[in-house]
Amino acid sequence: MTKLDAKQVAAEKLDGWVYLPGGLYSRIETKDFAAGLALVNAIGEAAEQMNHHPDVTLRYPAVDLRLASHDVGGVTSRDVRLAWAISSLAAERGLRPSVVDVSRIEWALDSPDYDSVRPFWAALLRMVPDGNDVTDPTGLQPAIWFQRSGHEEPRQRWHPDVWIEPAQVQPRIDAALAAGGTLVSDAEAPAFWVLADPEGNRVCLCTWQTRSDLG
Structure with a gap:
């Protein structure tokens, strides 16, 4: 079975699904727990x-899904194929998949x-090396991405990467700016x-676009 890259997944035009790391x-909003349970079954x-x-999380009032070929x-x-099948099952119940509130944080x-510090974090968090990441084998905890920086001080060493669907980028930026943040760079x-909060703490808003493979 061949792994698909981001562009190949996007070409499938899976409405309500997003390719993230x-x-x-x-996410399928179910309005109540019983409807969610029936959908999960x-x-x-x-x-x-x-x-x-799939990996399925049932909450009130939504079902969160992750599909991957391990x-x-x-x-x-x-x-x-499974995503299409799930979308059809949701439609039969008057429900639909959505990515508006879907994100993945690293x-x-x-x-x-970073090669010297990565083993420490893998051991402490019981994660496993995966390229420049360390990841939780269960998929429950955020991954940690290690990137090389200079020796200059001071600097913010830790920052979150928030992965979302491309169409959700501008609404998120608009909301962040309205809440007092600034757009540091779109280069x-x-x-x-x-982006940065009012005190200058930075965060990256990420999408699959222009990336060859997210794994």
Whole structure:
């Protein structure tokens, strides 16, 4: 099974699904817990028939989903087919997938020698190395991304990377600016935008665009 890159996933035009690090993500608002439970049971039956299983989180009043092919470490056509199937199951119940409130947070650590600090964080958090990341094998905790920086001081060593669907970038930026933040840089857009809070603490708003593979 071949792993799909971000552009290939986008070409599938999966309404209500977004490709973020770790897989395909969606949220289905169910209005009540019983409707969510019924949807989860239907998804479970479809997944068994397809022999491909999603990560599902049932809450009141929404179902959060992540699809990934663990055997290849990314998104494949199996995940696309399952996403279409889940969307159909939701539509039968008058529900629809959405990405408006879907995001994935990574913590990024800037270090002039990140190879020396990465083993510490992997051991402390019981995570595993994955390229420049350390990740939680269960997928429950945010990944940590390590990137090289200079030796200059002072600097903000830690910052969050917030991954969202591209169409949600401008609304998020507008909301952040209205809340007192500033846009520090859009030089790397549409891969990422750098924003800061009123005290100057920075955050990157990231999308799959212009990236070859997110894993």
